[in-house]
Amino acid sequence: xxxxxxxxxxxxxxxxxxPKSGMELLSEASMEAIHASGLKPKDVQAIFCGNVLGDFSxxxxxxxxxxxxxxxxxxxxxxxxxxxxxxxxxxxxxxxMWVASGFYDIVLAGGTEKATAMGTSLATRTFxxxxxxxxxxPSGINFPGIFAxxxxxxxxxxxIPLQRLKEVMAQVSVQSHLYGMKNPRAQFQKEITAxxxxxxxxxSSPLQLHDCCPFSDGAAAVILASEDVAKKLIDQPIYFAxxxxxxxxxxSSQYKYLPRLRAREVAxxxxxxxxxxxxxxxxxxxxxxxxxxxxLIAAEGLGFAEFGKAGELWENGETRIGGKxxxxxxxxxxxxxxxxxxxxxxxxYEIVRQLRGDLVAEGRQVEGAKIGMVDTLGGDxxxxxxxxxxx
Amino acid sequence: xxxxxxxxxxxxxxxxxxPKSGMELLSEASMEAIHASGLKPKDVQAIFCGNVLGDFSxxxxxxxxxxxxxxxxxxxxxxxxxxxxxxxxxxxxxxxMWVASGFYDIVLAGGTEKATAMGTSLATRTFxxxxxxxxxxPSGINFPGIFAxxxxxxxxxxxIPLQRLKEVMAQVSVQSHLYGMKNPRAQFQKEITAxxxxxxxxxSSPLQLHDCCPFSDGAAAVILASEDVAKKLIDQPIYFAxxxxxxxxxxSSQYKYLPRLRAREVAxxxxxxxxxxxxxxxxxxxxxxxxxxxxLIAAEGLGFAEFGKAGELWENGETRIGGKxxxxxxxxxxxxxxxxxxxxxxxxYEIVRQLRGDLVAEGRQVEGAKIGMVDTLGGDxxxxxxxxxxx
Numbered sequence: 079x080x081x082x083x084x085x086x087x088x089x090x091x092x093x094x095x096x097p098k099s100g101m102e103l104l105s106e107a108s109m110e111a112i113h114a115s116g117l118k119p120k121d122v123q124a125i126f127c128g129n130v131l132g133d134f135s136x137x138x139x140x141x142x143x144x145x146x147x148x149x150x151x152x153x154x155x156x157x158x159x160x161x162x163x164x165x166x167x168x169x170x171x172x173x174x175m176w177v178a179s180g181f182y183d184i185v186l187a188g189g190t191e192k193a194t195a196m197g198t199s200l201a202t203r204t205f206x207x208x209x210x211x212x213x214x215x216p217s218g219i220n221f222p223g224i225f226a227x228x229x230x231x232x233x234x235x236x237x238i239p240l241q242r243l244k245e246v247m248a249q250v251s252v253q254s255h256l257y258g259m260k261n262p263r264a265q266f267q268k269e270i271t272a273x274x275x276x277x278x279x280x281x282s283s284p285l286q287l288h289d290c291c292p293f294s295d296g297a298a299a300v301i302l303a304s305e306d307v308a309k310k311l312i313d314q315p316i317y318f319a320x321x322x323x324x325x326x327x328x329x330s331s332q333y334k335y336l337p338r339l340r341a342r343e344v345a346x347x348x349x350x351x352x353x354x355x356x357x358x359x360x361x362x363x364x365x366x367x368x369x370x371x372x373x374l375i376a377a378e379g380l381g382f383a384e385f386g387k388a389g390e391l392w393e394n395g396e397t398r399i400g401g402k403x404x405x406x407x408x409x410x411x412x413x414x415x416x417x418x419x420x421x422x423x424x425x426x427y428e429i430v431r432q433l434r435g436d437l438v439a440e441g442r443q444v445e446g447a448k449i450g451m452v453d454t455l456g457g458d459x460x461x462x463x464x465x466x467x468x469x
Numbered sequence: 470x471x472x473x474x475x476x477x478x479x480x481x482x483x484x485x486x487x488p489k490s491g492m493e494l495l496s497e498a499s500m501e502a503i504h505a506s507g508l509k510p511k512d513v514q515a516i517f518c519g520n521v522l523g524d525f526s527x528x529x530x531x532x533x534x535x536x537x538x539x540x541x542x543x544x545x546x547x548x549x550x551x552x553x554x555x556x557x558x559x560x561x562x563x564x565x566m567w568v569a570s571g572f573y574d575i576v577l578a579g580g581t582e583k584a585t586a587m588g589t590s591l592a593t594r595t596f597x598x599x600x601x602x603x604x605x606x607p608s609g610i611n612f613p614g615i616f617a618x619x620x621x622x623x624x625x626x627x628x629i630p631l632q633r634l635k636e637v638m639a640q641v642s643v644q645s646h647l648y649g650m651k652n653p654r655a656q657f658q659k660e661i662t663a664x665x666x667x668x669x670x671x672x673s674s675p676l677q678l679h680d681c682c683p684f685s686d687g688a689a690a691v692i693l694a695s696e697d698v699a700k701k702l703i704d705q706p707i708y709f710a711x712x713x714x715x716x717x718x719x720x721s722s723q724y725k726y727l728p729r730l731r732a733r734e735v736a737x738x739x740x741x742x743x744x745x746x747x748x749x750x751x752x753x754x755x756x757x758x759x760x761x762x763x764x765l766i767a768a769e770g771l772g773f774a775e776f777g778k779a780g781e782l783w784e785n786g787e788t789r790i791g792g793k794x795x796x797x798x799x800x801x802x803x804x805x806x807x808x809x810x811x812x813x814x815x816x817x818y819e820i821v822r823q824l825r826g827d828l829v830a831e832g833r834q835v836e837g838a839k840i841g842m843v844d845t846l847g848g849d850x851x852x853x854x855x856x857x858x859x860x
Contacts, residue, residue, distance in 0.1 A: 079570055099603070125716075133525065138602035140553050143851040147718020153735045155714035156852065157559055160549040162531050168548055172563060179470055179570035211529035212490070323546035325516075327538020344544045460534040461547065 079178040083308035083315030084467070086115030086301040087427040092265045092415030095194050096295035100132050100419075103297035105149050107423075111186065112149075115186050117302040119150035122301075123182040124390030126173040126337050127158050128165030129190030129419040134204050135192045153185070160419075163366065164210035165189055165424030166298070167368025167463035171321045173302050174465075178318075189424075191417035201293050205418070208457045210328035217304045222290060223371035224329060226282035231337040232371060233284075236386030244284050245390035247370035248275035251412055252287045253392060254367065258409020260442045263424075264293050265415030278423040280343035289370040294415030298423035300430065314469065316430045319449065320353030322346060322464040329458045337371075339459035342379035349451075349464040350381075357381030360466075361447035362432045363403060364425035364436075366455035367410040376453055377405065380464075404444045407432065422454040426465060433469040470569040472697035474574065474706030475858070477506030477692040478818040479579075481781030483656045483806030486585050486781050487686035491523050491810075492532050494688035495581035496540050498814075502577065503540075506692040507702050510541035513572040513692070517564040518549050519556030520810040524581045525595050542577070551602060551810075553599035554757065555847030556580055557689070560815030562712045565856075566695050569709075574698045579690025580815075583807035592684050596809070601719035613681060615720060615849040616760035617673035622728040623762060624675075627777030635675050637780035638761035639666035642679045642803055644783060645758065649800020651833045654807030654815075657747035676767040685806030689814035705860065707821045710840065711744030713737060713855040720849045728762075730850035734769035736818045740842075740855040741772075748772030751857075752838035753823045755796060755816035758801040759848035767844055768796065771855075795835045798823065812844040824860040 088110025090096075090103050098106070112119055116326040129144040138144070142156035161168040165187065173187035193201055219227075225446025229247070233240045252272050258264040270288060278287030308315035322345035326332055332340050350356060357380060365380065367373040377388040382403045396402040408414045408428040411421060420442045429450035437443040479501025481487075482492050489497070495518065503510055516532040529535070533547035552559040557580025564578035584592055597611045610618075624634045643663050649655040661679060669678030699706035713736035717723055723731050741747060749770060757768040768779040773794045787793040799805045799819040802812060820841035828834040842854040 079572070095474070101603075130530070131585070133598045136602060137598045137606070139521070139551060139599040140848055140851055141847070142552070143716035144601060144603075145717050146716045147722050153715045153732060155736075156716040158551040160530060160551060161533070175567055175570055175572060179566055181470070181566060207524045207528045208530040210535060211527060212492075215528070244649060324544045325534035325537045325547040326544060327535050331538050341544060345546075457531055457534070460531055 080180055081305040082174050082177045082302055082318045083305060083429045084300050085303045085308045085311050085315055086111045087430050088114065089263050089298045089424060090296045091263050091428045092294045092296035092417060094265065094283060094294065096192065100129060100192040101145055103295065104188060104299065107188055107297040107299040108149055108186055108354055111299040111301045117184065119302065121184055122154060122186045124154050124176060124185045125151060125156040126187040128169040128419055128422060129158055129191065130162055130165050131191060131193055131204060131418065135196055145422045149298050154255045161461045162453040163368065163421055163454035164214055164461045164463045165249065165419040167452060167454040167465060170300060170423060170426055171323060171463060171465060174318050174321060177304050183304045185302050186299060187302060188297060189420040189422060190297035190339050190360060191277050191419040192295045193293040193418055194295050198293060214330065216326055222285055225371055226285045228337040228375065229284050229371040235337065239464040240284050244276060246273040246393060247289055250367065250370040250373045251275050251393040253397060253408055254410040254412035257407045257442050258413025260440050261409045261414055264409045265292060266413045285369055291368050291411035294417040296415060296417035297420045300423060300426055300428045314434050316433045316467050316469050319355060319468040320349040320466040322349030325461050326459055335466040337375055338385065339375060339379055341459055341463040342376065345462040345464045346380050349466050353466045355449055357464055360403060360405060360451050362429065362444040363405050363451040363453065364408060364428050365405055365453040367406055367412050368416065372455065380453060399442065399444055407442050407444060422463060425452040427436050429467050433467055460462035470542050471571055472566050472696040473552065473568045473709045474696060475691050475695055475821045476694045476699045476702050476706055477502045478821050479505065479690045480654050480815060480818045481687045483685045483687035483808060491520060491527055491581040491583040492536055492539065494686065495536055495579060495690065498579055498690040499540055499577055499687040500690050502690040508575065508692065512575055513542045513545060513577045515545050515567060515576045516542060516547040517560035517576060517578040519560040519813060520549055520550055520586055521553060522555050522595060522809065526587055536786050539709060552852045553847035554759065554809050554812055554853045555845040555854045556810040558845040558856060561691065561814060561817055562714060562854060562856060565709050565712060568693050568695050574695045576693050577690060578693060579618055579688060580811040580813060581688035582810040583686045584684040584809055585686050589594055589684060599619060600631065600689060605719055605721065613673040613676055616762055617676045618836065619728040619766065620675050620735065621764040629677050635667060637784060639663040639682055640783040641758065641761040641764045642666050644788060645797055645801040645803040648798045648833050649804025651831050652800045652805055655741050655800045655804050656683060657804045676760055680806040682759050682802035685808040687806060687808035688811045689815060690817045691817055705825050707824045707858050707860050710746060710859040711740040711857040713740030716852050728766055729776065730766060732850055733767065733853040736853040736855045740857050744839055744857045750756060750840050751794060751797060751842050752840050754796050754842040755799060755836040756796055756844040758797055758803050758830055763846065771844060790835055792832065798835060800831050814847060816843040820858050824858055
């Protein structure tokens with residue numbers, strides 16, 4: 079298989095209640111990525127889209143084909159991937175294979191979502207379709223409830239009193255906003271304090287308002303190219319070093335394993351084995367912080383901390399620029415926003431820019447970053463997608 | 470890239486109002502395919518699913534992951550593809566690439582749908598989301614309306630009076646039922662006459678009841694393997710010879726081209742070029758007869774007849790066993806049924822069995838068939854997926 083590079087990236091602002099449709103958002107991100115790659119739409123050989131709620135929120139399925147026609151990629155093969163929050167990384171991982179195999183030289187992959195128009199309550203109900211609808215959703219569980227339960231399990235398993243865990247989780251959200259305020263694409267560009275987090279209204283105990291990411295509208299896209307094409311197009315291709323994906327089915331199928339999430343650990347082994355990279359080699363990581371507790375679980379599953387110890391990373395500043403493993407320097411889902419089907423592409427966008435050294439002007443560059451990791455969680459641990467990139 | 474074979478296939482009955490869920494249906498088809506391949510679930514390295522309406526009809530997204538866990542393919546990578554009616558062939562074409570590239574040796578690909586529980590009217594509205602939701606659906610168009618319009622355009626462009634065209638189209642439906650009555654998996658196992666077709670109630674002029682396929686519940690699945698693995702598993706692998714896929718966006722983007730559908734013609738060129746196969750080499754074809762007029766348009770787009778002349782194939786019996794190009798010997802969507810996200814996998818199931826010579830006992834074997842084609846249309850020409858197989 080051939081080496082594959084990202085040659086251009088695009089990203090809309092992440093906002094509440096965008097006046098644009100999901101397709102218009104993805105068109106905007108796609109055209110930015112195409113132009114950044116020195117290409118024209120007619121150069122794109124195939125399109126890979128992540129989108130979750132398009133049919134529900136806008137009555138539009140099959141956006142891949144309409145997108146292709148709208149942006150001038152006439153008659154190209156186009157596909158839509160659904161893996162809940164991991165939809166866009168699913169699309170990107172798949173696009174990687176079609177280029178690595180030699181079948182295509184230049185493809186567009188990304189994701190989009192309009193999640194806010196239906197309002198938070200309906201969105202929460204709608205999104206619960208991406209948990210198990212046979213046994214688990216009917217028992218009254220939704221996503222805030224699931225992650226609250228994981229927080230309780232985390233507290234008990236690792237002997238961390240709940241109030242202490244809440245203080246640790248608050249540090250996760252505080253850091254996300256600290257960097258999100260420097261990200262011009264972020265939904266919330268403002269600082270928050272630990273005190274604000276701990277005074278936030280209770281969403282699902284122990285998770286308070288600022289432990290939860292928002293719903294958002296937005297899109298992101300990347301252009302993938304074979305190594306030889308990439309070198310002709312741009313000076314600084316960022317290469318795929320490894321990919322990993324695993325599933326785990328309904329949450330209760332791993333009830334003895336929780337709060338660890340088996341899919342992430344299986345996917346991480348795949349990505350590390352394929353790339354030869356170790357957790358300690360990673361210079362910057364975007365991980366799936368849909369809730370503050372999810373960040374701790376992810377950091378441990380990826381091998382950045384011992385199980386039960388990830389809180390120390392945040393409390394000691396090791397997840398900040400200059401620390402041992404800078405995490406979510408984009409602001410993460412919490413501050414940058416979480417347009418579900420776009421989130422994975424947004425994470426890849428961020429890592430590519432970090433590895434290029436593009437973020438100096440925004441005051442949030444991880445200096446000399448050479449290896450970056452993207453971690454996207456679909457649903458309640460149902461799918462985990464990992465992408466490792468290197469410059 | 471490596472040669473890739475289908476080593477086992479599975480198929481549920483296609484029915485109205487199945488008591489099983491979409492996932493249970495796909496589990497049934499998947500286990501049949503796994504056992505037919507001489508494999509166990511733990512041998513499957515990845516899962517590729519087509520599914521369109523699962524969130525709407527059952528409140529369940531992300532079925533790929535739940536399926537994997539349910540059938541014992543623990544923690545495998547799993548993906549869902551949406552391309553309306555072409556979802557399952559999208560999944561299968563994609564699975565083909567992951568094996569051809571050398572990344573996986575054995576994968577499961579298929580599709581499932583529960584389309585009947587919501588009733589035909591709501592299903593028709595819901596399914597209209599897979600036409601253009603910005604301009605075309607709001608103008609009052611739904612799928613029967615779109616294909617009725619194509620029939621009018623066909624009549625006018627090729628100078629075939631509408632009443633005459635209706636008689637030709639009736640022959641398409643009559644033949645579908647003729648073979649469907651011999652298919653034990655088919656939803657309608659009964660003969661119909663041209664007179665019945667022409668007396669059916671008007672759905673959308675000129676399309677009457679029997680010009681339209683039904684909504685159905687069902688699933689189908691296939692196991693793909695690399696050539697070396699396939700040869701160890703079974704005696705008679707059926708190989709992929711070529712694939713093709715193209716998109717076309719909203720129907721009005723090709724209004725001057727209609728009733729021809731550009732996506733099919735682009736996809737056909739890809740599949741023919743890749744395989745070196747010509748239309749006249751094809752021994753048996755399953756094509757997308759969502760409406761009787763769609764069969765004529767498909768047969769011409771695939772190169773089996775001159776434009777405007779496909780009706781002669783059906784009227785002269787050339788599409789029957791023993792004819793020039795046997796088409797839809799399964800009964801097609803019209804008689805076998807059309808569980809949207811499963812249809813493409815059902816077509817591949819049929820072609821693989823034809824190429825193996827499995828259908829003698831059912832009285833519908835195309836003797837000595839060596840090359841078979843699958844044609845799946847997603848939406849109103851929005852996506853076309855072609856798969857060529859050879860024994």
